[in-house]
Amino acid sequence: MGTPWRLILASGAAALAASSWGSPGPLAVVAGAVEPVPAPFVDIQGTRLTGADDAGRKQWELQAASVQIDRERNTLTLADVTGWLYRGGARQLQLHAPRATYQSQTGTVELAGGVTASAPDGRRIIAERVRWTGAHLTAAGGIVLTQPGMTVRADQMSGDVAFDWVTFEGHVAITFTPQ
Numbered sequence: 055m056g057t058p059w060r061l062i063l064a065s066g067a068a069a070l071a072a073s074s075w076g077s078p079g080p081l082a083v084v085a086g087a088v089e090p091v092p093a094p095f096v097d098i099q100g101t102r103l104t105g106a107d108d109a110g111r112k113q114w115e116l117q118a119a120s121v122q123i124d125r126e127r128n129t130l131t132l133a134d135v136t137g138w139l140y141r142g143g144a145r146q147l148q149l150h151a152p153r154a155t156y157q158s159q160t161g162t163v164e165l166a167g168g169v170t171a172s173a174p175d176g177r178r179i180i181a182e183r184v185r186w187t188g189a190h191l192t193a194a195g196g197i198v199l200t201q202p203g204m205t206v207r208a209d210q211m212s213g214d215v216a217f218d219w220v221t222f223e224g225h226v227a228i229t230f231t232p233q
Contacts, residue, residue, distance in 0.1 A: 101132065105161060112140045114163055114186065116154060130156040135165060139186060139215040146215040147191075148172050149184065162187045169193070177201040177217060191215050197222065205229045 152167035182195025209224025
């Protein structure tokens with residue numbers, strides 16, 4: 055109980071000394087420090103979300119600059135997103151997008167706003183939107199898939215996360231380039 059009184063007495067003595075020198079002194083600083091500062095309702099930093107299957111195997115991982123939570127729709131909305139899709143515990147596809155949503159009831163991840171994706175073997179995809187549910191990936195809007203020796207353009211694409219099978223639809227154009 056002696057410590058609070060010593061703090062008050064020390065602050066009072068410092069204020070008295072400062073007033074004799076013509077400065078506001080540390081008492082004004084202490085008084086300013088106790089003003090209440092409004093805090094945000096939820097402050098999430100270092101956003102890293104990971105999804106796993108029923109056996110606990112990692113299926114996807116997302117990191118974002120910010121996240122918003124919509125409890126009514128069971129949805130997370132993320133901004134400035136980087137992530138990975140996994141199969142069998144191995145990374146299959148790295149993703150980047152300006153925004154993403156995760157629907158917790160369905161386990162669906164949707165990326166939008168100009169998505170880029172790259173596989174470890176060098177294949178790359180550009181699309182306006184990408185949706186991932188379980189092991190199935192769909193993309194829409196200005197699809198461009200590039201891989202050594204070939205570029206495919208289409209309106210839509212679907213397949214698995216490892217690109218073992220891929221289907222293109224709508225205005226499909228394939229360009230072969232010599233290697």
